[in-house]
Amino acid sequence: MTIDAHPALPEFEYVQPPTLSEASGFLASHSAEARPFLGGTDVLVRMRDGFLTPKFLVDVKKLDGTSSLRFDPQAGLTVGAGVNMNRVIAAPEVRAHYPLLAEACQSVASYQLRNRATIVGNICNASPAGDTIGACLVLNGVLHIHGVDGSREEPLATFFLGPGRTTLRAGDVVTAIHLPLPPKGCAGRYLKLGRNKLSDLSIVAVTALGYPDPDLISRYRFRLALASVAPVPLIPAQAEAYLANQSITPDSIHEAAHLAAEACTPIDDVRGGARYRKAMVRNLSAKALNEIWERLR
Amino acid sequence: MAFHKVNVTINGEREQVLVPSNMTLMRMLRESVALTGTKNGCSAGECGACTVLLNGEPVNSCMVLAVECEGAEITTVEGLAGENQLHPIQEALIREGGVQCGFCTPGILISAHALLQRSPNPSDDEIREALVGNLCRCTGYVRIIESVKEAARRR
Numbered sequence: 001m002t003i004d005a006h007p008a009l010p011e012f013e014y015v016q017p018p019t020l021s022e023a024s025g026f027l028a029s030h031s032a033e034a035r036p037f038l039g040g041t042d043v044l045v046r047m048r049d050g051f052l053t054p055k056f057l058v059d060v061k062k063l064d065g066t067s068s069l070r071f072d073p074q075a076g077l078t079v080g081a082g083v084n085m086n087r088v089i090a091a092p093e094v095r096a097h098y099p100l101l102a103e104a105c106q107s108v109a110s111y112q113l114r115n116r117a118t119i120v121g122n123i124c125n126a127s128p129a130g131d132t133i134g135a136c137l138v139l140n141g142v143l144h145i146h147g148v149d150g151s152r153e154e155p156l157a158t159f160f161l162g163p164g165r166t167t168l169r170a171g172d173v174v175t176a177i178h179l180p181l182p183p184k185g186c187a188g189r190y191l192k193l194g195r196n197k198l199s200d201l202s203i204v205a206v207t208a209l210g211y212p213d214p215d216l217i218s219r220y221r222f223r224l225a226l227a228s229v230a231p232v233p234l235i236p237a238q239a240e241a242y243l244a245n246q247s248i249t250p251d252s253i254h255e256a257a258h259l260a261a262e263a264c265t266p267i268d269d270v271r272g273g274a275r276y277r278k279a280m281v282r283n284l285s286a287k288a289l290n291e292i293w294e295r296l297r
Numbered sequence: 298m299a300f301h302k303v304n305v306t307i308n309g310e311r312e313q314v315l316v317p318s319n320m321t322l323m324r325m326l327r328e329s330v331a332l333t334g335t336k337n338g339c340s341a342g343e344c345g346a347c348t349v350l351l352n353g354e355p356v357n358s359c360m361v362l363a364v365e366c367e368g369a370e371i372t373t374v375e376g377l378a379g380e381n382q383l384h385p386i387q388e389a390l391i392r393e394g395g396v397q398c399g400f401c402t403p404g405i406l407i408s409a410h411a412l413l414q415r416s417p418n419p420s421d422d423e424i425r426e427a428l429v430g431n432l433c434r435c436t437g438y439v440r441i442i443e444s445v446k447e448a449a450r451r452r
Binding site: 008009010011013014039057059198 | 298299301317318319320321324340341342345348351354355356357359360361362364365408411412425426427429430431
């Protein structure tokens, strides 16, 4: 008997439609058996392991505009679905205006993998652990989607329904993620706890963003997004609201971190236990908020 | 399953290869072109033993479909050395003892070569970061990192 530790990919057809409309049409008419294909860093592994068995992979990364990264000083940043993470990290506009996004991308796997992995792919996989999702959430990301009825925009905040489940319908192709210009004077931080220092999936991760907002009692707005602690990437709204209505002190940051941990509903799995995850969300939230507060004040 | 004709340049040589949809670049290199320097370690984008340059940038060739490589330029470990001259990173790895069993070495060489191209004098942290996707179970990495520094000095 021979044991094949690395079975080949199962059989499928590779399809490269020439236009977005044809891609949507093909995906809609083969809804149960076709998947859009970007960098493949997730879908190929899951196919090889037998968790996914699509008949068709529909390559959408070279279609109309999906391979461009555009920045407009008024409108903000639009990252095409086919733009790999190393390109995002290296882009001067990203470094200047969206360092939080670069920091999140930098934490993904390895340099080789980031030459293939894409932010839109990370979002569409809808893993609660997705490293780049938190930055896109706190920066108010909006997805550009092409479907059978044409194009539409959808806020990222309401996109996730569960692990691997999103509001996408048959025939939908996400063509880009748009991030509006970040608030003036903002500071952000992505803190990821993995089983090793570099390259692992997160046990938990915290994305935080803070910026001056004179309309608030605290005069500062803080945004938080938590990874790997709920069925979807989680925004702890109570913690955010609490900080908006307090003066920012070590005590109020401590309480907000506690509220963030209370918002989590983590599971026990191979990467960590639920209790540990909650405790680490509290610690990392406090650390991220304190670091940002030091930079803002 | 459909077969696709793929035109690629591998280590400077033009090739036309007939590949099925489900063939990865790694398998194409090893099985269709018989360049077995590229190793199959994990087939999951984790270990880096299959790292090659795709249009000048390192990728896990187990995570790329061969059919996606139409018109691409690929450099494998076989393409690093000159006619009668090893590549400086190859020489450094030999001299500094950065090779033990050798299975990870092709991927290490490609990743290190790509690093030195984008950053000719990398810091220790840069080297570690650049090689995080290349697992080695023999050396403990110290000598590999020393090798990259040595190659950078001699370039």
